[in-house]
Amino acid sequence: MSGATAAEELYSAIEESARMVGASCSRDKVWPILTAFGEKLPTAMVVFSVLTGERNAGQLDFCFTIPNGTEDPYSHALRHGLVTATDHPVGSLLADLHAAGIDIAEHFIDCGAAGGFKKVYAHFPRDLQKVSALADITSMPPAVAANLDLFARYGLDEVAMFGIDYRSRTISLYFQFAPDRRPEPGALRSLLDEIGLPEPSEPMLEFARKSFRANFTLGWDSPKIQRVAFAPPLGPGLKIETIPAPVEPHIQRFATSAPRTYSGERMNLFAVKWMPAGEFLEVCSYYQISPSYEPVRLMAAHKEQA
Incomplete structure (x- = not known):
């Protein structure tokens, strides 16, 4: 399949998914991204995502992988006019990660169906990085260093992926858990309380304790952690009705019926x-x-070991 054909098919799938969840979709925002990265699309991993809750209604994101051996995604996005150059440290952070000698296996870019290009992720699962070493990178938000003691108290040490949000000027640290070192519900509750986030529900704490990774979102303007997410392993045959959280009917349909290109279980x-x-x-x-x-x-492998 050619890159142009893959781009057309992916755009149609984004439009269909957006209609399914009642989200806006702008061809003016999406198409330039697909054409800029079109040659990578036939072999890319592509995922669509939505968030529950009224405040997130009408939003659909899509993400795809960029293999190594090509221009880094941020430089590529700049060259194609997908993002505006800035003298803010967010603009040099990806280059500084590369300069640190990290063995980055692949990149991802994350985009909104209505808003366009948003984020770049650097994924290094074979070269896990100490969060304390990442904090020393010159352009890193000071908030990372400010929270090193908190991370240490909860056994958050090794980072497998790093996200840079150019729109909100934030970063996300993706901590990796070994199967025998996943967080207990009591520790999760204490962590969220210490950060100042809302009281979690007990069922969701039990859900989160099965996590493969957790990510923490921080910015340059404050030491405060803005968001925490826990994700159990992805896989086939996961049932959204087993998740202990209210999920709107249109999101349930999306989870079971969104477009896909492969056979077998979703x-x-x-x-x-x-x-x-x-x-x-x-x-x-x-x-x-x-x-x-x-x-x-x-x-x-994580599921098997757990």
Whole structure:
């Protein structure tokens, strides 16, 4: 399949998914992204995602992988006019991560169906990084160093992925859990309380304790952690009706019926997110799976060991 054909098919799938969840979809925002990265799309992992809750209604995101050996996604996005150049540290952070010598296995870009290009992720599952070492990178938000003691108290040490949100000027640290070192509900409750996030429900604490990774969102303007998310392993055959959280009917339909290109059981991922506004569920449906997509292998192994 050519890149142009893959882009057209993916755009149609984004439109269909947006209609399914009542989200806006702007061809003017989406199409330039698909054409800029079109040659990567035939072999990319592609996932669609939505958040539960009224405040998140009308939003659909899509994310896809960018393999190594090509121009880094932020530089590529700049060159194609998908993002505006800035002298803020957010603009140099990806380059500084590369300069640190981290063995980045792949990148992802994350975009909104209505708003366009938002984030770049650097994924390094074979070269886990100490959060204390990442805090030393020059352009890193001071909030990372400010929270090192908190991370240490809760055994949050090794980072497997790093996200940079160019729109909100925030970063996300994705901590990796070994199967025998996943957080207990009591520790999760204490962590959320210490951060100042809303009181979690007991069922969602039990759900979160099965997590493969957790991510923490921080910015440059304050040491405060803005958001915490816990995600059990992705996989086939996950049932959204087993998630202990209210899920709107249109999101249930999305989880079971969103467009996809592969046969067999659908691949989903469900993550709980705690923000100042409350507790939400992120629902991800995989549109296309790449055989080389590292998390599929790692998460399968995680399930077996757990």
